[in-house]
Amino acid sequence: MKTLYDKLWDQHVVWSSGAEALLYIDLHLVHEVTSPQAFAGLRKAGRALRAPQRTLAVPDHNVPTTSDRAQGIADAEGRRQLEALAANCADFAVPYIPMTDARQGIVHVVGPERGATMPGMTIVCGDSHTSTHGAFGALAFGIGTSEVEHVLATQCLTARKSLNMAVTADDPLPPGVTAKDLALAVIAKAGTAGGAGHVIEYRGRAFAGLSMEGRMTVCNMSIEAGARAGLMAPDDVTFAYLRDRPCVPRGADFDQAVAAWRGLVTDPGATFDKEVTITTADLAPHVTWGTSPEDALPITGRVPAPDTFPDPAKRAAARASLAYMGLTPGTPLSGIAIDKVFLGSCTNGRIEDLRAAAAVLRGRKIAAGVGMLVVPGSGQVKAEAEREGLDAVFRAAGAEWREPGCSMCLGMNPDTLKPGERCAATSNRNFVGRQGPGGRTHLMSPAMAAAAALTGRLTDVRKFSMVHQWKNS
Amino acid sequence: MEKFLTLTAVAVPLPVLNVDTDIIIPARALKTTTRDGLGAMAFHALRFDGEGGLRDDCVFNQARYQAAGILIAGANFGCGSSREHAPWALADMGIRCVIAPSFADIFASNCAKNGILCVTLPPVAADALARMADGARFTVDLVQQIVITPAGGTVAFHVEPARREALMAGQDEIGATLARVAEIEIFERRRAQAQPWHVSARLDVV
Numbered sequence: 001m002k003t004l005y006d007k008l009w010d011q012h013v014v015w016s017s018g019a020e021a022l023l024y025i026d027l028h029l030v031h032e033v034t035s036p037q038a039f040a041g042l043r044k045a046g047r048a049l050r051a052p053q054r055t056l057a058v059p060d061h062n063v064p065t066t067s068d069r070a071q072g073i074a075d076a077e078g079r080r081q082l083e084a085l086a087a088n089c090a091d092f093a094v095p096y097i098p099m100t101d102a103r104q105g106i107v108h109v110v111g112p113e114r115g116a117t118m119p120g121m122t123i124v125c126g127d128s129h130t131s132t133h134g135a136f137g138a139l140a141f142g143i144g145t146s147e148v149e150h151v152l153a154t155q156c157l158t159a160r161k162s163l164n165m166a167v168t169a170d171d172p173l174p175p176g177v178t179a180k181d182l183a184l185a186v187i188a189k190a191g192t193a194g195g196a197g198h199v200i201e202y203r204g205r206a207f208a209g210l211s212m213e214g215r216m217t218v219c220n221m222s223i224e225a226g227a228r229a230g231l232m233a234p235d236d237v238t239f240a241y242l243r244d245r246p247c248v249p250r251g252a253d254f255d256q257a258v259a260a261w262r263g264l265v266t267d268p269g270a271t272f273d274k275e276v277t278i279t280t281a282d283l284a285p286h287v288t289w290g291t292s293p294e295d296a297l298p299i300t301g302r303v304p305a306p307d308t309f310p311d312p313a314k315r316a317a318a319r320a321s322l323a324y325m326g327l328t329p330g331t332p333l334s335g336i337a338i339d340k341v342f343l344g345s346c347t348n349g350r351i352e353d354l355r356a357a358a359a360v361l362r363g364r365k366i367a368a369g370v371g372m373l374v375v376p377g378s379g380q381v382k383a384e385a386e387r388e389g390l391d392a393v394f395r396a397a398g399a400e401w402r403e404p405g406c407s408m409c410l411g412m413n414p415d416t417l418k419p420g421e422r423c424a425a426t427s428n429r430n431f432v433g434r435q436g437p438g439g440r441t442h443l444m445s446p447a448m449a450a451a452a453a454l455t456g457r458l459t460d461v462r463k464f465s466m467v468h469q470w471k472n473s
Numbered sequence: 474m475e476k477f478l479t480l481t482a483v484a485v486p487l488p489v490l491n492v493d494t495d496i497i498i499p500a501r502a503l504k505t506t507t508r509d510g511l512g513a514m515a516f517h518a519l520r521f522d523g524e525g526g527l528r529d530d531c532v533f534n535q536a537r538y539q540a541a542g543i544l545i546a547g548a549n550f551g552c553g554s555s556r557e558h559a560p561w562a563l564a565d566m567g568i569r570c571v572i573a574p575s576f577a578d579i580f581a582s583n584c585a586k587n588g589i590l591c592v593t594l595p596p597v598a599a600d601a602l603a604r605m606a607d608g609a610r611f612t613v614d615l616v617q618q619i620v621i622t623p624a625g626g627t628v629a630f631h632v633e634p635a636r637r638e639a640l641m642a643g644q645d646e647i648g649a650t651l652a653r654v655a656e657i658e659i660f661e662r663r664r665a666q667a668q669p670w671h672v673s674a675r676l677d678v679v
């Protein structure tokens with residue numbers, strides 16, 4: 001009786017000492033920030049790259065998102081990292097998508113949409129949000145730079161097995177409530193360390209009812225619950241998404257793969273070390289109020305009073321959070337004025353996310369004084385959105401339509417908040433200074449971010465009539 | 474990697490919950506292509522005020538903690554990003570051991586790769602050590618798995634045997650794995666037969 005995680009683990013053990021195992025890695029994704037020291041280490045030791053064809057590199061964190069970026073990057077340090085990635089990929093024959101390529105984008109958006117991400121794989125990247133790829137029934141997790149070097153040199157990783165955790169939600173989501181709200185509700189319930197030492201499998205109808213985009217949003221946020229990885233069993237939705245993508249096998253090979261992938265499910269009767277259940281029947285859209293992703297509440301709630309937390313450490317953390325966020329206990333969350341809106345990131349920068357936000361914005365104008373950035377997760381998402389005319393909807397509403405990249409998800413590229421600015425963001429972290437020193441982040445879904453843009457305040461999106469059908473993105 | 478056997482050093486207390494990797498080293502400091510020099514930007518948001526002045530109330534700016542080699546922190550230390558820049562920044566500051574009630578998984582693994590020892594203690598014990606800090610020297614002994622307090626008391630801890638051995642040996646993990654290359658090749662061949670789509674998957678054509 002095995003869980004999905006047990007099966008994925010067992011299928012990749014090259015060697016094991018009991019406590020530690022050498023795991024084979026099927027796909028190694030690489031970006032410019034966490035790889036230069038790894039390639040340098042390889043060179044210094046005179047080691048070769050074991051499997052370049054299992055490696056895929058794309059720059060995303062540093063890239064500017066303005067259309068003049070084809071002329072080069074002004075920031076010298078950022079430019080150096082991009083040049084280092086290009087040179088390393090050339091020297092070691094790693095497949096590489098440059099910034100100026102139409103396929104460029106955030107590595108966790110690019111992998112799935114090229115079909116490089118497949119069920120049953122082990123996938124690593126020097127990036128914690130590698131958990132995204134678990135949506136396909138792959139064991140996918142973030143690693144540090146020393147481990148990047150280890151995988152480059154050996155295509156393997158020394159790892160310790162995590163415990164099994166199940167997060168179950170059995171009811172479908174109510175209208176206006178999306179995968180992001182579900183993810184925030186899970187983290188609020190489990191806590192940012194709730195998944196520590198565990199791999200989470202998401203189970204039940206609420207998760208199975210999500211599109212691949214929605215499943216990626218949920219698995220992406222697993223790391224925010226402290227988990228090593230997030231997983232969902234692959235099903236017909238997964239296989240339909242994968243068919244005919246560039247890297248995916250074709251014809252009989254595909255059919256054979258699907259037949260095997262159908263076995264990637266937790267056996268009935270297998271047990272989990274930890275279980276969390278989320279009630280979704282009356283779930284409301286969620287927003288965060290503090291500086292940890294677990295500080296999430298329904299939009300109908302109020303800024304909590306630190307004294308109401310039983311744990312003294314949490315009380316102190318909440319007090320510091322509120323001081324940083326400039327918020328007073330008791331203030332209704334709905335109505336908090338914002339300066340900026342960021343729609344994008346590997347959490348919510350996919351086509352369905354842009355559709356969900358555009359459905360709210362269509363025919364409307366964003367509030368005076370609010371700046372909104374719309375940053376597609378990849379060139380392919382951008383092209384698809386433009387085909388559907390979504391760029392025109394965003395522009396007409398008064399938002400900026402940008403080139404793909406991590407953008408305002410983290411303060412590494414020119415898109416940052418100014419000190420004190422408050423942002424409605426669809427990304428995944430509201431840490432102190434994450435979007436720039438002194439910046440204040442409220443996490444939410446794309447539809448909620450669009451609603452905030454329209455009113456200039458945190459707003460319950462269910463108040464708006466939508467032109468399009470709701471999608472669970 | 475530098476071996477870790479015992480360390481005697483001043484401990485700096487930071488008993489705060491959920492200290493994330495963006496606090497340890499902000500994203501804007503990650504634009505480096507080397508492992509060195511990150512200490513200057515470590516804990517930047519804590520050490521500096523809005524105008525770039527040093528905050529006196531921050532432990533990292535206080536004279537008695539300047540030579541610290543140990544950090545005593547709150548639960549879930551190192552949560553967030555996988556950036557190894559976080560342990561590199563700690564190492565650059567001179568920190569070679571972090572004591573906390575719990576650690577984020579990737580952070581703890583990154584520390585081990587850089588010869589930094591993560592000691593997990595119950596919250597009450599970690600808290601008690603933090604209160605004893607005050608510029609005094611502690612000894613962390615990985616061989617015996619004990620912390621010796623400035624007053625000479627001992628607190629036992631446990632590090633997983635494989636990780637403890639690697640830290641004590643200063644092991645080259647890549648070298649150890651490369652010694653198993655024959656097993657890796659057998660694994661690859663076996664899988665190519667059992668799951669041929671791994672061969673026809675065209676990761677290099679994207």
Ligand code: SF4
Nearest residue numbers: 129345346406409410
């Ligand atoms: S979008 Fe944000 S979370 Fe995702 S990879 Fe980029 S920086 Fe990391």
